[in-house]
Amino acid sequence: MLEQTAGAPRSLREAWVALAGLSAVFLFEMLDNSILNVALPTIGRELHASTTALQWVTGAYAVVFGGSMLVFGAVADRFGRRRVMLAGLVLLGLAGLATVLVRTAEQLIAVRVAMGVAAAMTTPGSMALAFRLFEEDGLRVRATTLISTVGLVGLAIGPTAGGLVLAVAPWQALLLVNVPIAVLAIIGIRAGVTADDAAGLHRDPVDVAGAALGTATVVLALVAPTLFVDGGARSWPAWTATAAAVAGAVAFVLRQRAARHPLLDLKLVAHPLVSSGLAFKAAAGLATAGLGYMVTLQLQLDWGWTPALAAIGMLPQVAVLIAGGAFVGAFVRRAGLDRAAWLSATAVVGGLAVYALLGRLGYGWVALALVLTAAGMRVVGVVAGVNVLRGLPPDRTTIGAALTDTAGEVTSGAGIAVIGTVLAALFTGDIAASGWSARQSAEFGEAVTVAGLALTLVAAALVGWGIVRTRRLSACR
Structure with a gap:
């Protein structure tokens, strides 16, 4: 009960x-x-x-x-x-x-x-x-x-x-x-x-003030990516929203440190299980959103696939996400919760790296990237959340789950913003127009590689930091 x-x-x-x-x-x-x-x-x-x-x-x-x-x-x-x-x-x-x-x-x-x-x-x-x-x-x-x-x-x-x-x-x-x-x-x-x-x-x-600052920060962080995608790298509303989000985040942290009863106790967030779980969830959100956005554009706009054919092209990911649930439990029992978390997050980042480096060479590489990312996401989506809650007191479990979901939401938006901004900087003409020229196709390929590798590096850094936190926990046991 x-x-x-x-x-x-x-x-x-x-x-x-x-x-x-x-x-x-x-x-x-x-x-x-x-x-x-x-x-x-x-x-x-x-x-x-x-x-x-x-x-x-x-x-x-x-x-x-x-x-x-x-x-x-x-x-x-x-x-x-x-x-x-x-x-x-x-x-x-x-x-x-x-x-x-x-x-x-x-x-x-x-x-x-x-x-x-x-x-x-x-x-x-x-x-x-x-x-x-x-x-x-x-x-x-x-x-x-x-x-x-x-x-x-x-x-x-x-x-x-x-x-x-x-x-x-x-x-x-x-x-x-x-x-x-x-x-x-x-x-x-x-x-x-x-x-x-x-x-x-x-x-x-x-903590009413902390709640207001936290809500405003997350809202601005979610609105900014849309503004970047719409307006490109030179969009002043997008940069204004980003600057406001950063300022809000700093003010939120300062408020939580000073408040007698903070909305989010930062000492609890610093627990190795919590911080590593959030890092793995953030890395997965960044990589998954970025990959999904780029593959959708490539299949339909670069390769000229119909929406129906593009949907079929995404089936490897869908199949792994659904069928993979049967294997999560066995994998976690064999690897353990801590190891399963960083292994699955690494698989997600690996899938993004495969796409960034090899996705332009043919659909087989795209499918491999989708499978790797989906397999990792299927595990990390469960294990990272469980680890965060394991590291929190029983009376903080719901805000811990909310924090995990928020990490995924914000980094997903950030991933799309990075891709949209790089595309706006490197692609000439209307990206939604049909019949790209050879030059436009080459520009798109360059943008995918640049954005994909940038997201891979950031996501890999998050996974690396999460692994360090996990090992610190193991050393304390």
Whole structure:
């Protein structure tokens, strides 16, 4: 039982009701954007939305989700993880129902903002509750693997399912699907997860100033990459947002050091398990986002593949992400949690390096890069999060999960920003135009190599630092 050591489930089967509810939460988070992207042209026509408005239909969700996770993680650790998650699921259901009333792009963006808040209230909690549901690390890994597999299936089938739904139903149906998912999650969590125990929470006052600074910093860090991609390396709004994000980060750290009850205790973040887990998660987010963005451009714009053929070209990655869940547990048992974390992060970075150096030589190298990155991501996505929570006190688990997710969100945005900026600097002409010249194709290849190697070096440095932290932990044992 959650929040108690006595009577903890001894197998996944004993906790199937709770795991079904937690899996539904993660399914919503992974399915939400992927299923909606296919409908953006339809939404644009029906709501008479501008290109900028369509960008914010998806962007508003991501920015609000990433920007508010730390705050809701801190709130959940103080007032109850189960309570905050159930409130978030109610908000998700109401936002889904509100879709039928949408008549303008601005109204849809407001709905997406509400869904982003709901995701921030629920997604970190799913990891924290799954961790606290079991006492044994092996079961924690298996439970987290199960939950993430359900989410990855949603991510993989989202575009296809969305296209099929659009053939027979209006686009609003794609967001209405969140209503039954929310209901399923509420039933599973209420029935399978015990009520919050006050002994497992803490009552420190919420650091309002720290919460404001942290939220502003993450929001700016997520907005800046979009501005760089849109405006290029010379975009003053992008550099202004970046400078503000850096200033906000410095102010946040200073505030956390000075506050009597900080939102995020930096001494806890410095724990080797926590800091190494965050480093591995950040490296994986940087490499995965960068690779996915570059491969999509290469297949469709450089090689001239149709969207359908490009989707088939991404299948090696999809297959490994979904099927790889069956092997995570065995790999972790053989390698151990600490070693599995850095090995999997290294595989992700290795995949990016293969693509940066050899991806232009043929699809076989692209497929190898996708497989390596997916295999590493499948493990590090689970193990890094578990290690972070292992290094935190029991009453800080939700903010720890939120911190892990935030690290991935911010570095993913940074990876895309680096690629967009390098492309803007090296590629001449309209990159979205068909029929590239030989010169443009060569420029694109140079940009991919430069951006890919730059991301590889940064990600490798993060992995190296994480390995050093892991070895420091081993030396202390």
